[in-house]
Amino acid sequence: MSGGETFGAKVFGVYVHWPFCLSKCPYCDFNSHVRHAAIDELRFLRAFEREIETTAARAPAHTVTSIFLGGGTPSLMQPATVGAILDTIGKHWAVAPDAEVTLEANPTSVEATRFRGYRTAGVNRVSLGVQALDDDALKELGRLHTAQEALDAVTIARGAFERYSFDLIYARPRQTPQAWAVELKRAIAEAAEHLSLYQLTIEPDTPFQTLHAAGRLAIPDEDAARALYDATQEICDAAGLPAYEISNHARRGAECRHNLVYWRAQEYAGIGPGAHGRLDRDGVRYATATEKRPEAWLMRVESIGHGLITDEALTRGERADEFLMMGLRLAEGIDPMRFQALAGRPLDAARINDLAAHGLVENSHDGCLRVTQSGFPVLDAVVADLAA
Numbered sequence: 001m002s003g004g005e006t007f008g009a010k011v012f013g014v015y016v017h018w019p020f021c022l023s024k025c026p027y028c029d030f031n032s033h034v035r036h037a038a039i040d041e042l043r044f045l046r047a048f049e050r051e052i053e054t055t056a057a058r059a060p061a062h063t064v065t066s067i068f069l070g071g072g073t074p075s076l077m078q079p080a081t082v083g084a085i086l087d088t089i090g091k092h093w094a095v096a097p098d099a100e101v102t103l104e105a106n107p108t109s110v111e112a113t114r115f116r117g118y119r120t121a122g123v124n125r126v127s128l129g130v131q132a133l134d135d136d137a138l139k140e141l142g143r144l145h146t147a148q149e150a151l152d153a154v155t156i157a158r159g160a161f162e163r164y165s166f167d168l169i170y171a172r173p174r175q176t177p178q179a180w181a182v183e184l185k186r187a188i189a190e191a192a193e194h195l196s197l198y199q200l201t202i203e204p205d206t207p208f209q210t211l212h213a214a215g216r217l218a219i220p221d222e223d224a225a226r227a228l229y230d231a232t233q234e235i236c237d238a239a240g241l242p243a244y245e246i247s248n249h250a251r252r253g254a255e256c257r258h259n260l261v262y263w264r265a266q267e268y269a270g271i272g273p274g275a276h277g278r279l280d281r282d283g284v285r286y287a288t289a290t291e292k293r294p295e296a297w298l299m300r301v302e303s304i305g306h307g308l309i310t311d312e313a314l315t316r317g318e319r320a321d322e323f324l325m326m327g328l329r330l331a332e333g334i335d336p337m338r339f340q341a342l343a344g345r346p347l348d349a350a351r352i353n354d355l356a357a358h359g360l361v362e363n364s365h366d367g368c369l370r371v372t373q374s375g376f377p378v379l380d381a382v383v384a385d386l387a388a
């Protein structure tokens with residue numbers, strides 16, 4: 001995979017957000033909600049269909065190359081609902097025959113029959129939220145499944161889909177590099193082609209933040225987190241699953257094509273509550289976002305045909321900064337010429353030289369600028385330096 005060959009390819013992603021979960025995990029600040037009354041899935045489906053139609057009218061003549069059903073917990077949707085969403089996308093846009101269609105699934109809501117139903121509906125890849133292979137850690141993370149149940153879900157995924165991935169959270173309270181190494185190697189033995197490995201972050205307005213602020217939840221400090229990060233890279237590299245993005249590992253060619261659309265700053269539509277999109281019109285890129293609250297989104301779509309509350313043209317500078325911020329997450333890095341075309345100015349050579357002298361960035365053989373293994377743990381600072 002090289003920056004040059006991919007930047008020219010015409011890709012278009014569609015993200016669909018299902019905003020409900022069975023329970024709210026205390027670390028999570030995604031747009032996910034728990035409802036004690038039954039959710040009117042058919043009513044949501046009608047609203048998804050309507051918003052897809054409106055969005056396709058606004059971004060016509062695109063060929064969809066990837067679809068991602070994310071959440072929340074999309075595996076709480078009936079396979080028939082997923083099938084109807086995919087059919088609607090196919091009715092309003094052309095869909096490439098080899099389009100990647102991913103569904104995020106929570107091990108708690110996995111059954112084999114349901115997975116086969118998703119497969120029949122057109123899903124060809126699942127991403128499972130395993131989070132940990134340790135029951136005490138899963139309990140502390142507020143998960144409703146055990147490690148064995150998560151592994152059973154992986155087995156079911158393997159039987160139903162050619163492509164699957166799962167997520168783990170590391171840098172958890174009291175986690176040592178030794179214990180993480182054992183857990184990660186076990187995970188790699190179960191993984192086929194792709195793993196997402198996220199360092200636990202304390203997000204604002206979550207129960208974990210409250211506990212952390214009260215001194216009741218200690219997470220690894222910077223040095224300990226760095227040791228865990230280094231162990232992760234070493235073990236995954238040795239297993240043939242190098243990081244292609246700061247938190248995502250894959251065998252060559254098995255990268256998540258949908259997420260690459262975001263990281264390569266390409267075009268995508270966002271459907272559903274709180275979904276973001278990036279759509280081009282007359283050479284200008286628009287950042288879109290829909291109403292986050294599920295029921296408010298529903299009513300908005302039912303009355304005006306879409307849930308958009310933000311639809312802003314990005315300035316050249318904003319677009320260039322976004323390109324930098326997203327692209328430098330990738331191991332392949334960014335094409336400095338594309339930055340220059342977007343920003344109307346080149347990257348600052350003196351700053352690049354300075355960062356390179358500190359071993360934080362380097363040039364790849366095909367002329368891309370990329371962050372080094374030592375630079376990734378301080379990625380935010382590197383981006384801030386280059387964007388300023």
Ligand SMILES: C[S@@+](CC[C@H](N)C(=O)[O-])C[C@H]1O[C@@H](n2cnc3c(N)ncnc32)[C@H](O)[C@@H]1O
Pocket residue numbers: 027028029030071072073104105106107128129130131167168169198199200201202203
């Ligand atoms: C939107 S969730 C979807 C997965 C599905 N709902 C589940 O939990 O099984 C995407 C992933 O983000 C990760 N994540 C969420 N909050 C996080 C946090 N505070 N720190 C690290 N990873 C987090 C988890 O690994 C989670 O699987």
Ligand code: SF4
Pocket residue numbers: 020021022023024025028029030032071072073106129
């Ligand atoms: S981690 Fe997944 S299951 Fe937990 S609240 Fe977030 S979206 Fe829902």
